[in-house]
Amino acid sequence: MALATVLVQRVYLLGDLDQRVTDAAERSQGGLQRRTGGATDLGFLNERGQPAGTLAARFADGEIIAAEVVTADGRQQVLTGVQRAALAGIAADGSLHTRTVPDLGVYRVTAIGGDGVPVLAGLPMADVRQVIDRLVAVEAVIAGVGLVTAACASAVVIRRQLRPLGRVAGTAAEVARVPLDRGAIAALPRVAACDTDPGTEAGQVGVVLNQLIDHVESSLAERRRTEERMRRFLADAGHELRTPLASIAGYAEYLNGEDRTIPADVAWHRVLAQSARMTALVEDLLLLARLDEGRPLHLAEVNLATLVAEAVWDARAAGKGHDWRLALRVDGPVTVVADASRLHQVVANLLANARVHTPAGTEVTVVVETPGPDRCVIRVRDDGPGVPAGLLPSVFERFTRADGARSRTPGVAGGTGLGLAIAAAITQAHGGRLEVESEPGRTEFSLTLPTAGRSCVADPPEL
Template identity: 80%
Template structure:
């Protein structure tokens, strides 16, 4: 497939109404509105308290001056002439009481004169006691007043001042606060939009990277060179950087998994091709000999033909059994777990190998701590591991090669080493020596007069060893090749 271009300009994701950017700006704006509203309300409330306190003090002073002025005058019970004195502000209201009822009430007009209150206006002042407490009353035609009435040892009198100046100041303060808050909110919202957009720009690039990777067809072909989040957007000190780092790790994992899948598919195709070739050869031989016997040609004795058919059948049966064994091991089917004396098992395998390859020099060495090498496992399968290693050494070394088998045992593990002084394994073949159908002869040709294998012996040995929780290692150089099987001792783990 076509590899994505690195460094290509990534498409910017479209941000909708409910995008993160919009939500952040709205949240910041709402928070600032709440803060500004709280500050404005607090300011207005404090200012109102202060202004009302000042007005109440002036109303109390006006009532005391009115009472003092009446004490110096000689007029009747309805005399309010003290309102003509200097210093009385416009809108000052005064009243006289008799038996708790307002009997006279006047107000200072803007031209400095007194205006008598009507009965309806006087009725708005009823019910005010002469205890000096402050009251708010709405007088028809005059507006809202702050009033108080005092008595004591003097003449009972009521005085009041209009509240429209205070209310006007409070209204003006509200307007100013609202204007300042609106301007501040507009500026803050603009700044928040710029800051949020700048801060979310790396997140947009991360999202664009994810979208770019999502468009790559990952279900087929070889996938390499997936786009990564730029280094500038992977700073672990920021939340966006942490997302970028996590996404890059995810992409690395996906790419490595896909590469492993591709390698597995390649191995499977190669495995099927090799298995088909190995099965085709004996089948072709059997078919040929069968046709030969059917035709009645007497160039070969029937007994010899039957022997060749039997040999090819046995070879094909062995190959199928090896493939079935590998399939069972791949599925993780449990093996028998008995106590096995590894020294006895290896000694028997060496005697069998000596009988099959008398032209080689076979040596056996036992290095046992405690006098025994006991492991847990399936004795027949472990015997197969050792036999495969010995057969591999016999088949791939010339006659006269010295093959040494060493059994080592400690309290924790047991090791079987198969060492020979033959030509060694080609370096190019060494990394894949335990893979299935791996042979030094890549063309699968047979050397005349020499027994050939299927390339499954070492793969089976490695799979059985792994199923016994052990490991199979190899080291090779010209003149020295050594396979080592390490298994946990009986009742222990590696």
């Protein structure tokens, strides 16, 4: 602003000076036309209105023949040869020139001719330069004061604006000092609400930092849960394997001893039974490990109604003491893209769970329906005692057992607690979901799978 002001003022002052120089030359030429003096007469400088420092000259054949200047006391002073030489070379065409006249200073001069007497006039630039120099000095002082004031105000404002960022950095440093790699992690500090205004840059940083801390906490909590599940899994797996191994070791020692109170074929049969139980447990664990690794399934189009019907017939043959019912609520074939053997294992596990954990005479209903063109649902419902409310959140976790909370069929060997976990893992691998709802007198497992194509929804009579 100061530079622009100086430049504009300079242009204005020089333009005004040029206009006054031109007016002085025209007045000089007009005054000569009214005078009767000789060729060197410059008496018009005595006229009123000629300011001090006004310079005038006359030409003859392109050379200055007379030149005078108005002094401070109002008189005329003849220019010396050196001073006149500084004015040489100026054409009488009305153009403006800047010349330095010795002992007089810098002048703005012009020469006009035309139909009149050629004459040269000039005015000193000292006043204009003095005004411009003073203006530069004043503007420099104002600009300096303004810059200092702006710098101080900016420093105060910036420091105030950066205070929230400093507090955010302090929170980040406090979180960085927390030993996340060991020990129990307490609640991590958060950026205060006053420093999380999304309308400011510092507030946006605070919001993002809080989101990062939330993510770290949730990741740590999930890691702790995973580690706890892994410890519990290893403990349960060790316990499950220890029982058959202890039986096998005991019977093997018995077969090698001399005590024959138990027939050898019975002891050997028990060894084989415990070996089979241990083999089944290991195979279940391997299956869960493969599913956790995301190994590909052998996918093909499977008729869901046929698969479920076969699983129900198998369950009916294994559990004759239960009342088995099958309801197909579809208008046509229901096709899913799945691994047939694994999907059959899911349905068989659900039916075995209903058979093992309910008393004889329990009604078990299996429903296949298509609530929409893009999904199908298998529901396994029984009217047994139900799953305890405290067990529902973990019913699909590994080694979860009812432990007598639901009546177990007499004479049926205890399970390993992996059946529902395997069913849930296989369902998830197929892009479906397995859910359970239970209360005394009604337990329902719902298996939802995406269909391979569009199917029609209907509700024919139950079969």
